[in-house]
Structure formats: C-alpha cells, structure tokens
Amino acid sequence: MGVTVEALIRAAVPASEIVTGPPRDRPGDTWPPGMKRGPVGNAPAAVVEAGSAETVSALLRAAAAAGATVQVEGARTNVVGCLDGSPDVVLQLAMDRIVDLDEVSQVVTAQAAVTGGNLESFLNDRGFTLGHYPQSLHHSTVGGWIATRATGTASARFGGLEQMVRGLEGVLPSGETFSIGVRPRSPGGLDALQLLCGAEGSLAVITAASLAVARLVPEIRLNGLVPDFGAGLEVQRELIQRAAPVGVSRLLNPAETVAIGVDAPDSASTCLLVLSLVGEPEVTGIAQRLAADAIAGTGGTLLEAGVADRWWDNRHAGPELIEDLNRDPGAFFDTIEVGVPWRSAAALAGALQSEVGELADRLWMHSSHIYSTGTGLYLAFWIDSTDDDTACSRGRAVWERAMDLADRHGGTIGHHHGIGAARSARYISSIEGRLHRTVKRALDPTGVLAARLLDG
Numbered sequence: 001m002g003v004t005v006e007a008l009i010r011a012a013v014p015a016s017e018i019v020t021g022p023p024r025d026r027p028g029d030t031w032p033p034g035m036k037r038g039p040v041g042n043a044p045a046a047v048v049e050a051g052s053a054e055t056v057s058a059l060l061r062a063a064a065a066a067g068a069t070v071q072v073e074g075a076r077t078n079v080v081g082c083l084d085g086s087p088d089v090v091l092q093l094a095m096d097r098i099v100d101l102d103e104v105s106q107v108v109t110a111q112a113a114v115t116g117g118n119l120e121s122f123l124n125d126r127g128f129t130l131g132h133y134p135q136s137l138h139h140s141t142v143g144g145w146i147a148t149r150a151t152g153t154a155s156a157r158f159g160g161l162e163q164m165v166r167g168l169e170g171v172l173p174s175g176e177t178f179s180i181g182v183r184p185r186s187p188g189g190l191d192a193l194q195l196l197c198g199a200e201g202s203l204a205v206i207t208a209a210s211l212a213v214a215r216l217v218p219e220i221r222l223n224g225l226v227p228d229f230g231a232g233l234e235v236q237r238e239l240i241q242r243a244a245p246v247g248v249s250r251l252l253n254p255a256e257t258v259a260i261g262v263d264a265p266d267s268a269s270t271c272l273l274v275l276s277l278v279g280e281p282e283v284t285g286i287a288q289r290l291a292a293d294a295i296a297g298t299g300g301t302l303l304e305a306g307v308a309d310r311w312w313d314n315r316h317a318g319p320e321l322i323e324d325l326n327r328d329p330g331a332f333f334d335t336i337e338v339g340v341p342w343r344s345a346a347a348l349a350g351a352l353q354s355e356v357g358e359l360a361d362r363l364w365m366h367s368s369h370i371y372s373t374g375t376g377l378y379l380a381f382w383i384d385s386t387d388d389d390t391a392c393s394r395g396r397a398v399w400e401r402a403m404d405l406a407d408r409h410g411g412t413i414g415h416h417h418g419i420g421a422a423r424s425a426r427y428i429s430s431i432e433g434r435l436h437r438t439v440k441r442a443l444d445p446t447g448v449l450a451a452r453l454l455d456g
Helices: 003-008 032-037 053-066 116-124 142-148 192-196 228-242 252-260 281-297 305-314 320-325 341-361 390-408 422-425 431-443
Strands: 018-020 046-050 071-073 088-092 098-102 105-113 166-172 179-180 205-212 219-226 246-252 271-278 301-303 331-341 362-370 373-382
Touching: 003 018, 003 046, 003 053, 003 179, 018 271, 032 116, 032 320, 032 331, 032 390, 032 422, 053 071, 053 088, 053 166, 053 179, 053 205, 088 205, 098 116, 098 422, 105 116, 105 166, 116 142, 116 331, 116 373, 142 205, 166 192, 219 281, 228 246, 228 271, 228 281, 228 362, 246 252, 271 281, 271 305, 281 301, 281 320, 301 431, 320 331, 331 341, 331 390, 341 362, 341 390, 373 390, 390 422, 422 431
Parallel strands: 046 088, 071 088
Antiparallel strands: 018 046, 098 105, 105 205, 166 179, 166 205, 219 271, 219 301, 246 271, 246 362, 331 373, 362 373
C-alpha cells in the first residue's frame, strides 16, 4: 500500500510543506556500502518538510490509514545505514528554533532540527556549553543525536547524549503528541527519555529536546608519547578512575600517530595521547601533574602543546570526508566503534590491530571515549580493490571480524554511531533488540515509522 500527495493534503498536511516528485538519486545517509550501492527501491511519494508537531501528527495519521511507511531524516550524516531503505514518505523537520535557555537550572530547549554548531554558538555566547562535540558537530542535529544516542569527543567529562537529555517532545506513531517536562531524574518506573534515546526514529518522532548544559570553564591541552597502545590505555584508566577533570582523551595507534605528523622515536609502537583538562587553574594544575606522572610512569614523555594541532583543527571534518574517500571505484573507507571494559581493553585492542589489520589495507585505531569502567575503541580503515563489489565485500568482512572480536572480549558491537543496517542482524538477536521489537509492536502495530535497525 502507499499514500498520495492528495491524501496527505486531505489529512491536513499543509500543501506548502509537501515536496512532490523528490529525487532518489542518493542514499539516505553517508553509510559507505549504501553510497557504493546507491539508493534502494522506489522514490518516496513525497517529502514532507514539517514545520510543526501538528503537521507530523497529521502525516502519521494519514500514513497509518494508508498502510504507508514514514522515515524521519535529519542531516543525513549517519554512517551505519540508519536511513537505508525505501519509505513511502520521507519526513524532514523544518523545526530549528532554540526555544529556551534556563540559566538557573542550566537546561536548554531546542527543536529537533537545530544543528550542533548553531546550538553550541548560542550557548557559548551566554557562557555555557552543551559539551557534546561529535565530529559532525556543525552538520548533525539535536534530533539525530537523540535517535542514535550519540556522544562526542569530550564524553569523559560530559557523558553521552543520553546523560544530557532532561525532557522531550514528540509524536507517537499513532499521531498522538507528547511532552515530557524537564526533570533532574526519572521519578521511577520506566524512563521514557532513555527508551527513546537510541531508538533511531522507530518509536516516535522527536520534535524538541531539553538538554543539560554546563558553564564554560578554562581548558588546557596536554600531549604525551607513550611506548605502546596498552601503556596509553593504562594512562587513560588511571586518569579517569582518579577523577581527573579530563575533557578529551584520545589515544592514537602508531599509524594514526605518524599520520598527523608526530615524530615518534619508534613509529612501529609509539602512540600519541591527546588530552584536555577542564576547570579552574588550581584544579587543572593538579590534574596536569597527575597526567604527567602517569605518562612518565609508562616510560613516556610529555610533548609541546602544539603537537596535536592538526587533529584539533580538523576534528569536525564533515560527511564530505567520507564521501570523498569512497568516491573512486574500488576505494572503500569506513569506521567501526566498539566498547569494552578496562579489564580486556588492551587484549581487544591488540586483537583488532592484528586481525583487522590483516583484512584492511590501512588501519587507524584510537581509544577516545573513556569511562571509569571501560573505553570506546574506534577503527578507521581503508580498502583498495579493483571494483566496488569486492571492496564492499572486504569491508563487510572487516566489520564481522571486529564485532566478533568485541563480543569475544566482553565488549559491545557498537558505541555511538547507532545500529542501522550495519549492525541490525546482530542487534535483533540480542536482548535489547528483542525488547525493542516488543515495544515497537505495542507502539506502532502497523509499522508506520521505518526502523532499519529492526529489519535484520
């Protein structure tokens, strides 16, 4: 079944918010296999650029009546195929206002289409920060962050997006609108805020969010060279478990260390550790000494502050980077992130370096999201093949090997990019996936909202 533009208009979707005859000449996001393969299925009957929750509600009611599917698109920066599919209608939110800043409670309320760069600039001008600095900061949206349970480079201090969410507004698949007011913590029972974070648009359309912000405080940057990746992990663990005020903590493998231009004494093993320490000078001064001692304890050395400027200057490179690296036939570039407890972090990192390194033509790896209990390991890999089909097949083999290794070492198959098409087959067999499907059937029995992560 499907839906027509005329049916949408009859259902009170404003004609001015409907784009007819939309092109389907590119995939929904920047997932490398999808970019190589191209879009699947037919073009949608329409794109609705909704300017209000009322329009979203009318659209979902019309789609349910017609047995049609709706896919919510944000800024299309997702890299794991969350938007891979062929929905009947594409919903794009034209809701990009910053609604309120409660400076007393330190909570900002923004509509879902507000981009990270605009939100951060607004907050900085008023002495605040969200603390959420993904690579796609200037391209991604508040709604997309919530959909994928995103996190940023300063997660050691601010946590992931799910720890910032204090309230949500949206529309359920039935067309019912809802509002969860600002609260410091769930009152008990199920936490609807957490249920909707990471659902990838499958359970509701998020139209606005209230997010905790922090005051802007001074930051210092510190760089060190450590003898090997395992030693660097120990430094990261020591700092976070001793509650040092770490903002960014990024440990680069030897290949990535060399790539950013660091003159390492042993390019085969030496790793760069990039740190930022956040707080008033009397606080960061103590933390700086702690970091220096931890690095020295591994046999490592401190470096001058500007050594990592190349990384800092390019840390928000946008989706065009992935597009450029996958443009040529046979050229394939992709990223994979997994999580792992500290106890097995070094072993997993070693296995990834060795076994994934055998499958890829070039491999970077870093540990960049640290917690008191573990870390996130991030792989960037290149494949050079004679054609796209071979390249994608080799790329999928890398993915499967990385997820197998993460599972074998007690880790998780993902960390902050989402599930999408890339991880769907494994997700739906997990306890989270099975619970997700049960909730999905209850909230959306006719499957109005497309949910690629539940398709396998």
